[in-house]
Amino acid sequence: MTGERRGVQEAIETERGSVGGTPELELATVGMTFESRAGQTVALTGIDLAIAREEFVAIIGQSGCGKTTLLRILAGLVRPTEGEVRTAGRSLWAGEARNRETLGKLGLVFQDANLFPWYSVEDNVALPLKLRGVPKAERLSRAHELCRLVGLAGFERSYPRELSGGMRQRAAIARALSYRPEVLLLDEPFGALDALTRDKMNLELQSIAAATRATVVLVTHSITEAVFLADRIVLLSPRPGRIRSLTTVPFPRPRSLDLVAEPAFQAIARELRHALVEGE
Amino acid sequence: MDRERLMRLLPWVSTPLLLALVLAVWKLGTTAFGVSPFVLPPPEDVAVTLVRLVQEPEVWLVHTRMTVTETVVGFLIALVTGVFVGAVLGRVLWLERAVRPIVVALQVIPKVALIPLFVIWFGFGITSKIVIAAILAFFPIMLNVMLGVRSVDPGHREVMRSLDASRWQTFASLELHATLPYVFAGMEVGIVFALIGAIVGEYLGGNRGLGYMVVVSLNALDAPQLFAVIILLAALGSVLFFAVNGLKRALIPWHDSVQQKDVP
Numbered sequence A: 001m002t003g004e005r006r007g008v009q010e011a012i013e014t015e016r017g018s019v020g021g022t023p024e025l026e027l028a029t030v031g032m033t034f035e036s037r038a039g040q041t042v043a044l045t046g047i048d049l050a051i052a053r054e055e056f057v058a059i060i061g062q063s064g065c066g067k068t069t070l071l072r073i074l075a076g077l078v079r080p081t082e083g084e085v086r087t088a089g090r091s092l093w094a095g096e097a098r099n100r101e102t103l104g105k106l107g108l109v110f111q112d113a114n115l116f117p118w119y120s121v122e123d124n125v126a127l128p129l130k131l132r133g134v135p136k137a138e139r140l141s142r143a144h145e146l147c148r149l150v151g152l153a154g155f156e157r158s159y160p161r162e163l164s165g166g167m168r169q170r171a172a173i174a175r176a177l178s179y180r181p182e183v184l185l186l187d188e189p190f191g192a193l194d195a196l197t198r199d200k201m202n203l204e205l206q207s208i209a210a211a212t213r214a215t216v217v218l219v220t221h222s223i224t225e226a227v228f229l230a231d232r233i234v235l236l237s238p239r240p241g242r243i244r245s246l247t248t249v250p251f252p253r254p255r256s257l258d259l260v261a262e263p264a265f266q267a268i269a270r271e272l273r274h275a276l277v278e279g280e
Numbered sequence B: 001m002d003r004e005r006l007m008r009l010l011p012w013v014s015t016p017l018l019l020a021l022v023l024a025v026w027k028l029g030t031t032a033f034g035v036s037p038f039v040l041p042p043p044e045d046v047a048v049t050l051v052r053l054v055q056e057p058e059v060w061l062v063h064t065r066m067t068v069t070e071t072v073v074g075f076l077i078a079l080v081t082g083v084f085v086g087a088v089l090g091r092v093l094w095l096e097r098a099v100r101p102i103v104v105a106l107q108v109i110p111k112v113a114l115i116p117l118f119v120i121w122f123g124f125g126i127t128s129k130i131v132i133a134a135i136l137a138f139f140p141i142m143l144n145v146m147l148g149v150r151s152v153d154p155g156h157r158e159v160m161r162s163l164d165a166s167r168w169q170t171f172a173s174l175e176l177h178a179t180l181p182y183v184f185a186g187m188e189v190g191i192v193f194a195l196i197g198a199i200v201g202e203y204l205g206g207n208r209g210l211g212y213m214v215v216v217s218l219n220a221l222d223a224p225q226l227f228a229v230i231i232l233l234a235a236l237g238s239v240l241f242f243a244v245n246g247l248k249r250a251l252i253p254w255h256d257s258v259q260q261k262d263v264p
Helices: A002-015 A067-074 A121-131 A136-149 A165-177 A195-212 A223-229 A257-261 A263-278 B002-031 B043-055 B057-091 B093-108 B111-122 B126-150 B154-162 B167-204 B210-219 B223-251
Strands: A025-036 A039-051 A056-060 A082-087 A106-109 A183-187 A215-219 A232-237 A242-248
Touching (some): A025 A067, A039 A242, A067 A183, A106 A165, A121 B167, A195 A215, A195 A223, A195 A257, A223 A257, A223 A263, A242 A263, A257 A263, B002 B043, B043 B057, B043 B223, B057 B126, B057 B167, B057 B210, B057 B223, B111 B126, B126 B167, B154 B167, B167 B210, B167 B223, B210 B223
Parallel strands (some): A056 A232
Antiparallel strands (some): A025 A039, A232 A242
16 A cells, blocks of 8 residues: 555656546646636636545645635536536536536535535435435445544544534544545545644544545645645635645655654645745 | 523523513503503403404304314415516516515505405305415515525536536425525415415404404403403414424425524
């Protein structure tokens, strides 16, 4: 597993973004323009990005730089006004319709957990399986397995209102993992959590990514979180959003929280911080 | 933990105490201050009359039954039409815009003022009261459903969209559940309004129902019976309200309005 990840990293280091074979996710000259009464707003322009299988990519940038829009494009929630999105070489959009098979390979976690308050944790986690017509016993046993994976064992029958913010986000991650997506897309999932819970969730996310061998794209406004978790960091500059730099993070996995204090880590974080400020 | 238990028991202790206080002040008013028994009959007279009334089969089989029938039938008509119209207006934006001025106008009319009209149109029988109960209950239900249909969390919609849910799946797993609390909020107001409509309808015409008994007691200047019937009406209102409330507790146990935990 770790070996494979390193292999992927080496490939990225030598060839920046275009790994041998078909990339898992691919954005080709993607642009997004919003029309409103006030006129046009170019949110994203000329985004070229290839993400390899099992790669962990973080997207950072100032607020309003279009990073959430970029993730929503990857998730197929909005269609880009320019360019193409491909998953495993297949286009995500066919005209106005989304490619259902491709969509089924994506798991999405939002800024808010967005759990349904009328369902218990197990029913929330099993919801995607219910929509896919998986029999009840089977989907509940899968939900219980996932609750153990994300550290929610014992809370399967609880309702979202009874959980803390961190626990709700765990349930949301479990829900996104329920149908074994090949790609996990996370939009600032820990933005609303306190620092300690956030550290803990970062460790858990790392081990979940390793256990599920999913390709992960994480949008975050925390440089530390990005450097700690990612194999590669995409820095977006604002108005219009475009890729300013790609940074490869060389640290081996599994990474421990002590890594954050090390000079090599600090150096990467500092460089990113400067680049972020320069973009202003 | 202990405090939580005390808070739960509090209403069970405070309610009898408050009732006893009201009765004491009432009794004091009739004895110490010499208020005329035509205005304020002594509580024990009311109690005796109440006991006599509840033993009369006619009170139950004719009058209470009539008022309950009018209220419940009117309420059910309002529920079906209110949910339907509310759901349609909530979803079809241009239609809602087109009829909004008229809906607002209808809403602000004091509908009780229309009751004599309905009596002229539908007679002194049960029909006019059912129509009145239905119209009074319709608006709170319709408006709540309209609000509910529109209040589905956009984040929840995105979850269903990202999971590629069909139209029907989105309704069954999301919209239905999200709208039910609003339906019940409308129903809780609606059932009380329906009872008001039935009673006021009975005031104006007919020869049956608890509202009719109020008018009869008033004409006979029988204050104890007037008080006793009012107590019966209050009890009836409570029973109907808690029937709806019980249904809500059974169907949406997850909702905030059901979970009466005190904020820590």
